[in-house]
Amino acid sequence: MMEVTIYDVAEKAGVSIATVSKVINNTGNMRESTRGKVKKVMEQLNYQPNIMASALMGKGTKTIGLLINDISNPIFSELSRIIEDRSHEKGYSVIICNTDDDVEKELKYLEVLQNKRVDGLIVGSSFKDKSKLNEMINLNVPLVMLTHMDEEVNASKVAVDDYKGGFIATEHLLENGHRSIAIIAELADSSSKRIKGYLGALESWGINHDPMLMKRISASVENGMNQFLELYKEHVENPPTAVFTSNDQIAIGVLLAAKKLNLSIPTDLSVIGFDDTILAKTAQPSLSTVAQPIAGMGKEVVDMLIDEIETGDRSVKKIIHDPTLIIRETTKVTSNQPCINSDP
Amino acid sequence: MMEVTIYDVAEKAGVSIATVSKVINNTGNMRESTRGKVKKVMEQLNYQPNIMASALMGKGTKTIGLLINDISNPIFSELSRIIEDRSHEKGYSVIICNTDDDVEKELKYLEVLQNKRVDGLIVGSSFKDKSKLNEMINLNVPLVMLTHMDEEVNASKVAVDDYKGGFIATEHLLENGHRSIAIIAELADSSSKRIKGYLGALESWGINHDPMLMKRISASVENGMNQFLELYKEHVENPPTAVFTSNDQIAIGVLLAAKKLNLSIPTDLSVIGFDDTILAKTAQPSLSTVAQPIAGMGKEVVDMLIDEIETGDRSVKKIIHDPTLIIRETTKVTSNQPCINSDP
DNA sequence: TTGAAAGCGCTAACAG
DNA sequence: CTGTTAGCGCTTTCAA
Numbered sequence: 001m002m003e004v005t006i007y008d009v010a011e012k013a014g015v016s017i018a019t020v021s022k023v024i025n026n027t028g029n030m031r032e033s034t035r036g037k038v039k040k041v042m043e044q045l046n047y048q049p050n051i052m053a054s055a056l057m058g059k060g061t062k063t064i065g066l067l068i069n070d071i072s073n074p075i076f077s078e079l080s081r082i083i084e085d086r087s088h089e090k091g092y093s094v095i096i097c098n099t100d101d102d103v104e105k106e107l108k109y110l111e112v113l114q115n116k117r118v119d120g121l122i123v124g125s126s127f128k129d130k131s132k133l134n135e136m137i138n139l140n141v142p143l144v145m146l147t148h149m150d151e152e153v154n155a156s157k158v159a160v161d162d163y164k165g166g167f168i169a170t171e172h173l174l175e176n177g178h179r180s181i182a183i184i185a186e187l188a189d190s191s192s193k194r195i196k197g198y199l200g201a202l203e204s205w206g207i208n209h210d211p212m213l214m215k216r217i218s219a220s221v222e223n224g225m226n227q228f229l230e231l232y233k234e235h236v237e238n239p240p241t242a243v244f245t246s247n248d249q250i251a252i253g254v255l256l257a258a259k260k261l262n263l264s265i266p267t268d269l270s271v272i273g274f275d276d277t278i279l280a281k282t283a284q285p286s287l288s289t290v291a292q293p294i295a296g297m298g299k300e301v302v303d304m305l306i307d308e309i310e311t312g313d314r315s316v317k318k319i320i321h322d323p324t325l326i327i328r329e330t331t332k333v334t335s336n337q338p339c340i341n342s343d344p
Numbered sequence: 345m346m347e348v349t350i351y352d353v354a355e356k357a358g359v360s361i362a363t364v365s366k367v368i369n370n371t372g373n374m375r376e377s378t379r380g381k382v383k384k385v386m387e388q389l390n391y392q393p394n395i396m397a398s399a400l401m402g403k404g405t406k407t408i409g410l411l412i413n414d415i416s417n418p419i420f421s422e423l424s425r426i427i428e429d430r431s432h433e434k435g436y437s438v439i440i441c442n443t444d445d446d447v448e449k450e451l452k453y454l455e456v457l458q459n460k461r462v463d464g465l466i467v468g469s470s471f472k473d474k475s476k477l478n479e480m481i482n483l484n485v486p487l488v489m490l491t492h493m494d495e496e497v498n499a500s501k502v503a504v505d506d507y508k509g510g511f512i513a514t515e516h517l518l519e520n521g522h523r524s525i526a527i528i529a530e531l532a533d534s535s536s537k538r539i540k541g542y543l544g545a546l547e548s549w550g551i552n553h554d555p556m557l558m559k560r561i562s563a564s565v566e567n568g569m570n571q572f573l574e575l576y577k578e579h580v581e582n583p584p585t586a587v588f589t590s591n592d593q594i595a596i597g598v599l600l601a602a603k604k605l606n607l608s609i610p611t612d613l614s615v616i617g618f619d620d621t622i623l624a625k626t627a628q629p630s631l632s633t634v635a636q637p638i639a640g641m642g643k644e645v646v647d648m649l650i651d652e653i654e655t656g657d658r659s660v661k662k663i664i665h666d667p668t669l670i671i672r673e674t675t676k677v678t679s680n681q682p683c684i685n686s687d688p
Numbered sequence: 689t690t691g692a693a694a695g696c697g698c699t700a701a702c703a704g
Numbered sequence: 705c706t707g708t709t710a711g712c713g714c715t716t717t718c719a720a
Binding site: 050052071076077078081094095096097113115255283 | 392393394395396397399400405406407414415416418420421422424425428429432437438439440441442452453455456457458459460461565596599600603622623625626627628629
Binding site for chain 2: 689690691693695696698
């Protein structure tokens with residue numbers, strides 16, 4: 001059951017291994033008949049070039065590393081799907097790494113990826129140790145950031161304008177008459193920008209921000225639910241009429257909590273999420289949210305990375321997409337009456 | 345920015361590369377002081393052994409291939425998370441491949457994975473070309489099937505008892521008084537077993553199966569919705585009172601369709617899904633479903649595979665899990681009145 | 689206890 | 705147009 005090597009095809013085709021190598025890589029000149037003969041033998045023998053060997057010779061591994069927080073989070077699984085598809089189309093495989101926003105894991109994965117000699121990296125998690133990332137960049141490893149716009153990292157990036165996303169979400173709520181708007185955000189860099197957008201919108205409407213209405217948690221449906229339950233308990237006498245969450249998972253949690261509390265949506269409580277994942281579309285009532293152009297971003301990020309890999313061009317590019325407000329049922333104004341204004 | 349190699353370490357430590365190799369692999373005997381000295385130098389130089397080179401020498405690549413239909417499907421993203429975690433714990437990386445149940449892609453990925461010399465394969469999609477899989481097995485490639493129990497493939501497997509799952513879901517519906525139960529199943533092997541379970545339950549209750557109530561589609565929320573809309577149109581005068589779907593996504597689609605049709609759940613229509621993904625938990629009303637022990641299965645499958653890889657033991661093992669019926673709101677009997685019986 | 693040397697499968701000058 | 709040859713970084717006898 002020995003692997004068939006370049007020597008086997010060379011022998012069977014009656015040529016040298018150099019010739020075979022040339023037909024594999026489509027390089028050099030040679031008689032068409034020779035090329036054809038070799039190709040035929042390769043097929044007959046079902047020959048598969050050993051990437052390890054060619055990688056050893058300085059060719060790439062045709063593999064990229066994808067660092068994300070957690071693939072089971074719909075935003076990441078949807079992104080990963082696009083990324084894997086596009087990479088595969090272009091002849092690359094992708095190794096996934098779930099960092100869980102954990103410094104140890106981030107470093108460990110970077111190390112693993114490094115000694116597997118991946119051709120490039122897509123960093124889709126808010127990396128804790130930016131210096132390590134810059135170190136990789138200095139090592140000339142192609143690397144592009146996805147979704148996270150850390151200015152400290154000197155790499156190409158594709159992301160959505162998080163500030164704007166937070167702003168339009170909050171503004172939408174304000175336009176619907178809400179004045180007491182809570183925010184539950186996850187503990188990640190991108191969320192900070194969304195929070196700033198929220199703050200910015202409040203300010204531009206001249207509304208004071210109540211720090212008690214801002215909570216930070218790690219992203220999960222359950223945490224979202226528990227956090228809102230708690231927040232509500234803290235404000236029973238004067239609960240917020242709307243809540244903006246930094247992602248859909250948390251928003252779904254809020255919806256679940258609202259159900260427990262017997263609050264009707266959107267009358268008693270309006271909710272708006274972020275990401276426009278499948279969860280937003282399938283929620284009942286369907287979830288208003290801020291959409292990121294997932295498909296486009298996923299494609300761009302691999303195109304940028306592969307371009308860096310193949311051309312060697314390391315110039316830093318940034319693509320920032322505008323987020324889109326998706327209004328669904330959780331923020332619909334059901335009557336002409338705006339929500340009860342809880343402004344003092 | 346040259347890579348540091350075993351030669352650099354050897355030179356700086358004043359030993360031969362053979363010695364360095366031995367400390368890398370923790371093999372051979374040598375003076376403790378030598379080992380310590382070499383280790384120190386490796387750290388100083390931040391030396392990372394090149395896996396390509398050692399793979400060339402017949403050592404593994406510490407990489408496994410994961411073939412699934414579509415990572416953006418929650419059941420697969422949840423499974424992948426577990427699988428990647430466990431693999432990483434054991435020192436392996438995982439390359440994901442979305443086959444989309446497409447023969448071409450399956451074959452293409454197999455080829456790619458093969459010439460990347462992955463150490464083993466987890467096949468979590470219903471592979472069309474079983475012979476190709478058996479071919480890999482004959483090539484002595486460690487391979488374990490996940491979720492799919494194709495008897496034609498001679499490999500170890502971990503799966504859930506799909507027949508039983510279909511049976512208990514349907515039986516639950518029957519116990520709730522339903523007699524006209526539709527089934528919408530995806531076009532995959534595992535679904536066939538679920539369908540057989542459905543048929544078996546009907547039969548054991550002496551209910552005739554109406555072929556018009558059975559539909560096959562590819563899995564997605566949208567397809568589920570459209571299919572149910574169509575099915576309903578075909579049966580306006582006498583619609584089914586319950587529907588069993590072969591996965592949660594389709595069930596969510598049915599829920600969405602029911603909303604459009606103004607059917608109240610579970611009174612007018614009861615729905616039960618399969619998989620117990622996040623979609624089932626967050627649906628409103630929450631979705632009854634058949635749970636697979638995702639976490640356990642994910643762990644088992646990598647443990648089995650890595651065991652095959654590392655021990656060389658190719659004996660075929662099968663682990664079949666019992667599914668669990670999860671009753672939530674979409675099949676709750678809300679009053680003492682059972683559903684209207686549409687039996688002739 | 690250590691090292692010299694052969695070779696894994698492939699690429700890339702360089703010769704012929 | 706084709707082949708010879710010298711490595712790529714590592715592992716593994718085998719000898720010292």
